[in-house]
Amino acid sequence: LKSPYHGGHLEVIVGPMFSGKSEELIRRVTRAVIARQRVLVFKPALDDRYHESAVASHAGRTVHATPVRGAADIRAQLSGEGTLLHAQGEVLPDVVGIDEVQFLDDAIIPLALELADAGVRVILAGLDQDFRAEPFGFMPELLARAESVEKLTAICTVCGAPATRSQRLIGGQPARFDDPVVLVGAQESYEARCRVHHVLRS
Ligand code: ADP
Incomplete structure (x- = not known):
């Protein structure tokens, strides 16, 4: 019997600055590309260190990423790719990755859950604590809702x-x-x- 589970789920990568969150996201995304999966990577438009349209680690590795201003931008991008959410017969990407997710808005939470429910592997990387060592914005809710959490x-x-x-x-x-x-x-x-x-x- 074929399992009804489509494999969609939420993975979260957290830790302080310089902990290798971008490196880990790049590693997972690169492996998905090698597996010939359809991968889309996004990052907040404000983080323009090193490259405008790439996720870059402090050690210099990069992967293509689309700069976005918020969750609504990502939703629009997914539609623009001909991959409308919930539209029957449309193809969603296999993997959606987002770096520096703490800088987006909390509408990222329902979007991530919707994508995971629809069968997408969602990989989110971001800071779990701010410079005061307080939980960063909506990150605690993402951690609670994720299937997998890696704290670097x-x-x-x-x-x-x-x-x-x-x-x-x-x-x-x-x-x-x-x-x-x-x-x-x-x-x-x-x-x-x-x-x-x-x-x-x-
Ligand atoms: P993050 O996305 O978590 O900020 P990056 O993936 O961009 O981290 O960068 C991680 C890399 O930063 C490490 O592999 C290492 O080469 C470099 N690095 C610089 N300073 C430090 C530090 N204090 N601790 C660990 N790695 C550091």
């Missing part, structure tokens, strides 16, 4: 231990808890840190 660690820049947090530095100093997320004109940077070396200035 980076290397703490202070001690070399596994790092689970993203340290925000403003002018070389640890950011304060209530520093605005966007600071115009400030010199800011991020480092991977462990629990002990992640600091919030009071």
